[in-house]
Every structure is written in C-alpha cells, then in structure tokens.
Amino acid sequence: MSPAFHPRSIKAAALVGSGLASFARTRRADEVSILTFHGLSEGDGDPAILDWALHLPVEVFRSICCMLAKDYRVISMADLIEARGRGTTLPANSVVITFDDGYASNYELAYPILKEFDLHATLFVTTGFLDGDDMLWFQRVDLALGRTRKELLDWKINGKTLRLYLGTRELRQQSLMRLMPELKELTNTDLLAEVDRLEEALGVGEPEIRDLPKSLRPLTWEMAFDMTLSGHVDIGGHTHTHPILSRCNTMTMRAEIAACRERILAEIGELPLAFSYPNGGMEDFTRETLLLVREAGFRAACTTVSGRVNEDVSMFQLPRYGSPESVWEAEATVSGAFETLKDWRQNCVRAMSMI
Numbered sequence: 001m002s003p004a005f006h007p008r009s010i011k012a013a014a015l016v017g018s019g020l021a022s023f024a025r026t027r028r029a030d031e032v033s034i035l036t037f038h039g040l041s042e043g044d045g046d047p048a049i050l051d052w053a054l055h056l057p058v059e060v061f062r063s064i065c066c067m068l069a070k071d072y073r074v075i076s077m078a079d080l081i082e083a084r085g086r087g088t089t090l091p092a093n094s095v096v097i098t099f100d101d102g103y104a105s106n107y108e109l110a111y112p113i114l115k116e117f118d119l120h121a122t123l124f125v126t127t128g129f130l131d132g133d134d135m136l137w138f139q140r141v142d143l144a145l146g147r148t149r150k151e152l153l154d155w156k157i158n159g160k161t162l163r164l165y166l167g168t169r170e171l172r173q174q175s176l177m178r179l180m181p182e183l184k185e186l187t188n189t190d191l192l193a194e195v196d197r198l199e200e201a202l203g204v205g206e207p208e209i210r211d212l213p214k215s216l217r218p219l220t221w222e223m224a225f226d227m228t229l230s231g232h233v234d235i236g237g238h239t240h241t242h243p244i245l246s247r248c249n250t251m252t253m254r255a256e257i258a259a260c261r262e263r264i265l266a267e268i269g270e271l272p273l274a275f276s277y278p279n280g281g282m283e284d285f286t287r288e289t290l291l292l293v294r295e296a297g298f299r300a301a302c303t304t305v306s307g308r309v310n311e312d313v314s315m316f317q318l319p320r321y322g323s324p325e326s327v328w329e330a331e332a333t334v335s336g337a338f339e340t341l342k343d344w345r346q347n348c349v350r351a352m353s354m355i
C-alpha cells in the first residue's frame, strides 16, 4: 500500500487542506519539532528484509525536505542546545531533523537531499555498528525469520509459547511483529543469548556485516566524517551496540555510553553534543541513564516520545516525532495541527459536559 493512502496520512491531508496546519503553524511558532528518521529506501523496497517501517522511501523524504525548506526553519541540535543554554529565542517554526542507528542510506540517499535544500541533520550513530563489529540485534532477528527454511516454530519466551508461522513472507512479517515486543522485555544479556538460540533453532547462522542487505548496511566512518565536514550533518551518540539501556546493569550502561562517545571523538575529532536512547520510550531508559549520559558530557538527549519542545521539557528527555509516512503527515506534525485538533476535541468534550 502506498504511504499516501495510510489512514494517518489521509487525516493529515485533511488537516493541511482545511487550513488547520497553517493556522497551527502560526499559533505554535515558538515550539520546536524534532523529527526521527532511520534509513531510507529506493523503489519498492528490499525483499531481503521483513520490516520496512524504519526505511522511508527516498522520494517521501525529499518531498518532506522540500516542504521544510519552504515553510519552516531547520536548525541543528547545537542551535537548540545553545538557545536553551543561553535563554535566547529560536527562529519561528524551528524543526530539527534526526536519523537514528547510522545506516549507509543516510549518506547515499539522505545527504544529497540535505545538500540540495541546504538543510541540517543530526545522525545518532550506533558506534559498534559503524565499526563493523556487530550488526544490530533486531536486524539479526529480521534476517533469521526472513531466511529460515522452517515454516513453523513454537518459541517459549516470557513464560508463554508463541506459535510463529513462517510459511509465507506475510506470515513471517506477522511473526516478527509478535516476537519483537517479547524480546524487548528481556534483559540485555538474555536478549543476546535469545537471539543466538533463535538463529540456531531456525537453522540460520549469524550473518556477517558484509552479507547484510543493502538497506541495512551501516555508514562507514569515512562517510560520517565526510558529511560532518560539509556542515550539513553532525554526529550524535546512540550507544555502542544498541541495547535498551533500562535492560542493562549500571556497568554495561556506563560502558555503552562511554564507548560511543569515545569512538565518535576518535573518528570525527569532535565530542558529540547529543544522544538518543535506543528504542526511546519512557520505559527504555531510567533516571540513572540520564545521569550517566550527562556525566559522559552529552548536553542533550532525545527520546522517541511524541511531543513538541517547549520551555517545560528537559534537555535530557527531548520529545521526538516518529518518521512521517507522507509529506502531509510531516506538515500536520511539525505545524502542531495534530495537537491543536486534539486540544479542540478535549475542549469540545469539556464544554459539552457542562451543558
């Protein structure tokens, strides 16, 4: 299905077409929106992977950048950090573009578009992934379910048995969606052991990084350095191996954050200013994580909790919107139209209850 016909995009198109987005853009001009992207994809996607949610079609990203360049002011994380630190005002309708994980498609597909529209982005990279040491654990799960010859697997996890149907690509995608939330419940050590066991049970070995499908390949450090020299990109941290930090003990958490910072400093020649928490939900980091990130010298950190950045939010829990699926969704998001509509609905319900 084309992203343009996704129900959220249809709602967004109505908000843009009705003028609500431009109304909200004026009313909420002093709030900052941060957008999260991951990889980008070309054509109809790569049949070698099951989960396409993290790989936005490049033409959608291009149309979003075109809209942002025309009607918004794209600023860097450094601009946001400096303005909040000094108490200065940011330009009206400021937007920050971010990418998580560190995919090669950030360089191959996103970077030329950023240059074309003279926009800036922050890339939050998983440094061990760029080092070429390890692929990300969720990539291994995707490839194991996608490559196995088995058609059925009964998998015991978290005290239950999941019957994973693997007979068709669609069934494999559904099985992946059922398995992932269960895996995210495990401690980091148990999760990695579980992925090993899963590969064994499915009869697939751990893939080498060079065998990764094109869309899953990491950036190289050369690509990252090249982009930072242009001034269109800065590099932020996203841990060393992408564990969910709340599922790690203190020693691992500290080591993941510190190694990430050190590798970026060594390869880019600058300390990263900002960090993003893997998975990024409120349950995916703890108060201790915030302290360790600050202690490591980061000056801001992003979640994946939707919301707008205003004076009230902590610089170590910056809300971010997920990747929009269409230019309408992007516009309804950054303008604040979705929130404005929600506020109106709540006010309406309140007013009706008083009648």
Ligand SMILES: [Zn+2]
Pocket: 100, 101, 238, 242, 278, 279
């Ligand atoms: Zn990530």
